[in-house]
Amino acid sequence: MSSIEEVQEEIVSEFEILGDDKESTIYYIMELGESLKNFPDRERVEENIIKGCQSKVWLIAEQKDGKIEFLADSNTDITKGLITLLLRVLNYRSPEEIINAKLNFVERIGMGNIIGSQRSNGFASMIKRIKLYAVAFQAKKNV
Amino acid sequence: MGLDITKIRDQFPVLHQEVNGKPLIYLDNAATTQKPKSVIEALSKYYQMDNSNIHRGAHTLADRATRHFEETREAVRTFINANESAEVIFTKGTTESINLVAATFGRKFVKKGDEIIISTLEHHSNIVPWQMLCEEKGALLKVIPINEAGEIIFEEFEKLLSSKTKIVSIVHASNALGTINPVKKVIQAAHNVGAKVLLDGAQSSTHLEIDVQELDCDFFAFSAHKLYGPTGLGVLYGKREVFESMPPYQGGGEMIREVTFEKTTYNDIPFKFEAGTPNIADVIAFKAALDFMNQIGKKEIKKHEDQLLQYAVEQLSQIKGFIPVGTAKEKVSVVSFNINAMHPYDVGVMLDANGIAVRTGHHCTQPLMKRLEIEGTVRASFSVYNSKSEIDKLAESVRRIARIKNK
Secondary structure, eight states, X not given: OOOHHHHHHHHHHHHHHHTTOHHHHHHHHHHXXXXXXXXXXXXXXXXXXXXXXXXXXXXXXXXXXXXXXXEEEESSHHHHHHHHHHXXXXXXXXXXXXXXXXXXXXXXXXXXXXXXXXXXXXXXXXXXXXXXXXXXXXXXXXX | OOOOHHHHHHTOGGGSSEETTEEOEEXXXXXXXXXXXXXHHHHHHIIIIIOOOOSXXXXXXXXXXHHHHHHHHHXXXXXXXXXXXXXXXXXXXXXXXXXXXXXXXXXXXXXXXOEEEEETXXXXXXXXXXXXXXXXXXXXXXXXXXXXXXXXXXXXXXXXXXXXXXXEEEESBOTTTOBBOOHHHHHHHHHHTTOEXXXXXXXXXXXXXXXXXXXXOSEEXXXXXXXXXXXXXXXXXXXXXXXXXSOOSSOSSSSXXXXXXXXXXXXXXXXXXXXXXXXHHHHHHHHHHHHHHHHHOHHHHHXXXXXXXXXXXXXXXXXXXXXXXXXXXXXXXXXXXXETTOOHHHHXXXXXXXXXXXXXXXXXXXXXXXXXXXXXXXXXXXXXXXXXXXXXXXXXXHHHHHHHHOO
16 A cells, blocks of 8 residues: 555646646546545435534544544535545544645645635544544553 | 617726727626726725825814715615615625624524525635534534526425524525526525524626515625626625624724723614725725616616627527526526536636636536536626626637537
């Protein structure tokens, strides 16, 4: 499995190919979202929601063989695409890897310009929630 | 003869720019309109030449600023055909205007068990102040239901009216759907039971000719920034006898006649409701906005906007997956819609990529969205400087976006 740094490099080069055209970048992000794994309906509950301004995100996590598996979904296609990117970097990794991850692909692909500042805040909340899960799982392991 | 849109657009510097590599198409006018050069210059001129605190100044600048400030009040009076300029109060915006009425008239006259009527179409700013008042007083908030087209059901409104009704506060034209309410009928019916009526004119004031005397409303609230004027400035019209019956809103300078530590007597209207140094620059610049509208003429503006609305509905309705939201017979130039299987926010972001500015979401009308069983809409709203060719571009972009999920 590629390292967090390697996956981020991959994403950055994919977005470089797309160039400056905002419309095609958005289409690309939406397409990415289509590959998102099915999210169980029973988990679409208030405590799993990460609230953004206009879109909802549901996120759950489970620990398997020392790695964390995240499942997430959103009610908007662009956000689904963003989740796909984020999980491509952080899914199936150990709590330590996630806690220590230095995420720079978000700035490097110019996410703020693509999705606007309000959605960028929502994206930051998503990263925060993922890291919190990692901290919680690590604490559990150390008990 | 139609309006010379190119000439009108030349007066709006902000419109002449590219967004995301495309010419800006600004269709978010129900949120705020752009400002003509004359307004921007009036603001600049005030700070460069006339800046001074108004009223009670013995010097020339103070006199000039005061005169210009009061000239705007008179221009607003004419604009809404109030009986006298003392019936025009400057506030921060429609929201503050409504809060002022709730906090003064409401606090004084609404008692336990009384009722306040609003409609399903209301913006949060015409819901929450009344909820707060009802909570404080033990009064009841009643809501006029709407039909599928997004029109209030008048017969249901009549059923809600009784001698308990103290205030009917209703939107003149809906910000989310564009529906124009039959406010004249509403006002008459409310007056028959002795209730006072506040009209939320945030949207209607820019599109429709307003005659508060003919309407016979007790209060009319609107914001300057939706009428090509500066932000942070609003108006509250109230009938003299109603204003005089109300206690002041805030205490401070300007609103007093005489202050001693034992007792304060209050100034006459309108000053009684304008505590503190007001938003002088924006008030003065607002006159330039009213002049701009008067030069074109409200009738001509409405005619142009109606044509745009009709054209937009015709063009958009042909698109597979287009779902109109709000199909009232009487509407201001607002098209609210959804695209089948798509979230309004995604549609908004994609339109922005095409240089088209629209608003998406619940438009601060969550109870209305709940009633319509939707999360939100995409809203394109048209103004005097918009053109048919811009609507063609909107339709072309919406068609391309809709195709993603509606092949």
